[in-house]
Amino acid sequence: MPKRRDILAIVLIVLPWTLLITVWHQSAIAPLFAIRKVCHHLVKEILIIPERLTIHRQRLADDGTETRHDTGPATDSKEYCSQDKDIVEVVRTEYVYTRPPPWSDVLPTIHVITPTYSRPVQKAELTRLANTFLHVPNLHWILVEDSQRRTPLVTRLLRETGLNYTHLNVETPRNYKLRGDTRDPRIPRGTMQRNLALRWLRETFNSNSSQAGIVYFADDDNTYSLELFEEMRSTRKVSVWPVAFVGGLRYESPKVNAAGKVYGWKTVFDPHRPFAIDMAGFAINLRLILFKPQAYFKLRGVKGGYQESSLLRELVTLSDLEPKAANCTKILVWHTRTEKPVLVNEGKKGFTDPNVEI
Amino acid sequence: MRMRLKLKTVFVLYFTVSLLGLIYALMQLGQRCDCRDHDMSKDQQISQLRGELQKLQEHIKTSELSKKTDVPRIYVITPTYARLVQKAELTRLSHTFLHVPQLHWIVVEDAPQPTPLVTDFLAASGLTYTHLYKLTPKDRKLQEGDPSWLKPRGAEQRNEGLRWLREMGAAAKGKEAAALEEAVVYFADDDNTYSLQLFEEMRYTYRVSVWPVGLVGGMKFERPVVEDGKVVRFHTGWRPNRPFPIDMAGFAVSLRLVLTNPQARFDGDAQMGFLESSFLQHLVTLDDLEPKADLCTKVLVWHTRTEKPKMKREDALQKQGLGSDPDVEV
Numbered sequence: 001m002p003k004r005r006d007i008l009a010i011v012l013i014v015l016p017w018t019l020l021i022t023v024w025h026q027s028a029i030a031p032l033f034a035i036r037k038v039c040h041h042l043v044k045e046i047l048i049i050p051e052r053l054t055i056h057r058q059r060l061a062d063d064g065t066e067t068r069h070d071t072g073p074a075t076d077s078k079e080y081c082s083q084d085k086d087i088v089e090v091v092r093t094e095y096v097y098t099r100p101p102p103w104s105d106v107l108p109t110i111h112v113i114t115p116t117y118s119r120p121v122q123k124a125e126l127t128r129l130a131n132t133f134l135h136v137p138n139l140h141w142i143l144v145e146d147s148q149r150r151t152p153l154v155t156r157l158l159r160e161t162g163l164n165y166t167h168l169n170v171e172t173p174r175n176y177k178l179r180g181d182t183r184d185p186r187i188p189r190g191t192m193q194r195n196l197a198l199r200w201l202r203e204t205f206n207s208n209s210s211q212a213g214i215v216y217f218a219d220d221d222n223t224y225s226l227e228l229f230e231e232m233r234s235t236r237k238v239s240v241w242p243v244a245f246v247g248g249l250r251y252e253s254p255k256v257n258a259a260g261k262v263y264g265w266k267t268v269f270d271p272h273r274p275f276a277i278d279m280a281g282f283a284i285n286l287r288l289i290l291f292k293p294q295a296y297f298k299l300r301g302v303k304g305g306y307q308e309s310s311l312l313r314e315l316v317t318l319s320d321l322e323p324k325a326a327n328c329t330k331i332l333v334w335h336t337r338t339e340k341p342v343l344v345n346e347g348k349k350g351f352t353d354p355n356v357e358i
Numbered sequence: 359m360r361m362r363l364k365l366k367t368v369f370v371l372y373f374t375v376s377l378l379g380l381i382y383a384l385m386q387l388g389q390r391c392d393c394r395d396h397d398m399s400k401d402q403q404i405s406q407l408r409g410e411l412q413k414l415q416e417h418i419k420t421s422e423l424s425k426k427t428d429v430p431r432i433y434v435i436t437p438t439y440a441r442l443v444q445k446a447e448l449t450r451l452s453h454t455f456l457h458v459p460q461l462h463w464i465v466v467e468d469a470p471q472p473t474p475l476v477t478d479f480l481a482a483s484g485l486t487y488t489h490l491y492k493l494t495p496k497d498r499k500l501q502e503g504d505p506s507w508l509k510p511r512g513a514e515q516r517n518e519g520l521r522w523l524r525e526m527g528a529a530a531k532g533k534e535a536a537a538l539e540e541a542v543v544y545f546a547d548d549d550n551t552y553s554l555q556l557f558e559e560m561r562y563t564y565r566v567s568v569w570p571v572g573l574v575g576g577m578k579f580e581r582p583v584v585e586d587g588k589v590v591r592f593h594t595g596w597r598p599n600r601p602f603p604i605d606m607a608g609f610a611v612s613l614r615l616v617l618t619n620p621q622a623r624f625d626g627d628a629q630m631g632f633l634e635s636s637f638l639q640h641l642v643t644l645d646d647l648e649p650k651a652d653l654c655t656k657v658l659v660w661h662t663r664t665e666k667p668k669m670k671r672e673d674a675l676q677k678q679g680l681g682s683d684p685d686v687e688v
Binding site (some may be wrong): 024097098110124125127128133135223244247269333334335338344345347352356358 | 379380442553577672678
């Protein structure tokens with residue numbers, strides 16, 4: 001007797017919930033949410049009006065009076081999407097502060113792979129990096145976060161720059177981040193992220209496509225001159241150039257002979273590495289990356305300073321290297337590092353409003 | 359007996375609650391179902407928005423963004439000094455400034471005469487610039503090994519920038535003088551990071567405008583506290599009792615105010631952290647400050663600092679006479 005009652009009880013408990021769930025699924029809610037999202041997105045896009053247009057309008061309206069202009073912040077797109085309004089005249093606008101150069105069909109695309117991770121200076125570093133990239137035509141920024149999922153900070157930043165970008169993420173496992181034993185040293189930072197970007201490139205482009213591309217690994221704290229990108233655009237296989245502030249020197253550079261071929265490395269730190277060069281000192285033609293789909297950065301068992309070699313030795317030999325920057329005599333990239341900011345006054349509980357993004 | 363009763367009531371309660379919930383949900387869904395027409399108009403809205411978007415994008419392509427001449431000019435004063443990372447810092451700073459219309463860069467070197475590095479760099483930068491120089495007297499200069507906060511830096515150079523502006527302001531006539539009426543002066547150190555939005559926020563400054571600065575004062579950010587559209591105090595963890603506890607990167611002054619107050623300058627002998635106050639207290643009171651950046655709630659500038667690169671191997675090589683080629687400019 002009690003058994004049947006129990007079963008009855010269970011059925012009666014479960015029934016309303018299953019009904020609810022099935023009805024919910026069949027309802028119009030899912031498409032409605034999709035519409036909402038699209039609506040929000042489009043309104044935001046439209047409100048991006050060049051400053052000149054709005055200022056022009058304001059000037060015409062003001063008759064040149066000396067008032068303080070409120071160059072306004074973003075408008076709330078909820079106004080338009082939640083209610084049944086017609087699209088009214090836009091009064092406050094969200095500005096696009098600049099745009100990248102127009103896309104050319106002739107120039108090879110430079111795919112810049114940047115691994116990044118959350119820390120206080122992240123937004124600042126990515127901001128000034130974006131300000132540099134906005135000057136480079138045909139640049140495709142592949143930003144790979146070291147995180148479990150893509151953070152809103154980076155998502156928003158990338159969208160607001162107006163650059164052509166791809167946003168990826170992969171989290172370096174905790175135990176790899178910490179220092180392990182001597183048999184299993186930690187993975188150099190950014191390796192998994194760079195490998196993911198390489199895999200994405202291989203999945204997105206097939207070797208038969210005529211899309212000319214160059215792959216460059218750019219860390220988010222270095223400094224790049226604009227000339228550098230034009231030097232690397234003509235890479236046929238792998239091109240190299242000097243990098244400042246690496247290896248404890250003013251700069252490290254490849255040794256170039258009179259015939260314009262690389263025959264060695266002008267470094268103090270282990271110049272006998274197969275490729276004694278910093279990550280910022282070389283660029284690879286996309287065709288080569290696609291042609292050798294097994295070439296990746298080695299994850300484990302890599303001695304300090306050999307990370308670049310672990311990839312390059314699978315792609316090219318020393319004699320194939322193309323020296324750039326006036327036969328490797330000019331410095332076009334600096335391996336700057338940003339100081340960790342002192343945050344003592346935050347204290348244990350945090351002095352500043354945690355909702356403000358920095 | 360007792361247990362059975364309890365279970366029964368619990369069960370009945372649960373059943374009624376879930377039934378009510380289901381009915382409520384169904385009613386909600388019913389409402390949404392009515393909005394089928396709502397959906398149609400939403401679709402219309404979306405296609406309308408798409409059309410607008412296309413129109414505007416076309417407009418963007420045709421309009422000339424770069425040659426804006428009808429906006430107030432921003433004079434940026436940057437003190438700089440020779441060190442390894444100088445060229446790198448100036449390079450990435452110039453990349454930011456190239457995006458800002460009507461920006462005039464005043465670079466003041468801490469040197470007895472202009473250096474070729476900065477001269478050549480500025481000439482190739484593509485920016486509108488003025489190249490000045492002013493050597494800091496030895497007793498005010500930081501010595502090797504001194505911590506960076508020991509003496510205020512850049513005071514003489516910023517004053518030199520102000521002097522040049524005043525000289526130019528006095529000589530300007532007609533249209534040029536009218537343009538200077540609306541111009542703004544900003545002090546930008548060469549190692550900070552500036553977003554492009556910041557310059558648009560400061561462009562329309564009547565007296566002195568202020569905003570938050572990130573990564574400064576030992577905190578994530580320092581900011582002026584705004585109530586009813588006015589600055590009432592400053593939120594900072596370090597010496598908040600200064601007249602203006604704000605970083606050099608956190609304010610901009612209208613050129614008009616600079617020109618009408620010829621005695622306002624930075625005091626090179628000021629106490630640590632009082633450099634900004636020594637300048638601002640002659641110009642404005644707390645009441646007159648104009649809060650920007652969404653009433654000082656957004657961080658648009660960061661007080662980043664660049665590490666000094668390690669040169670141990672270079673130094674060792676130099677001792678052996680095998681240092682890197684000094685002709686290669688770094």
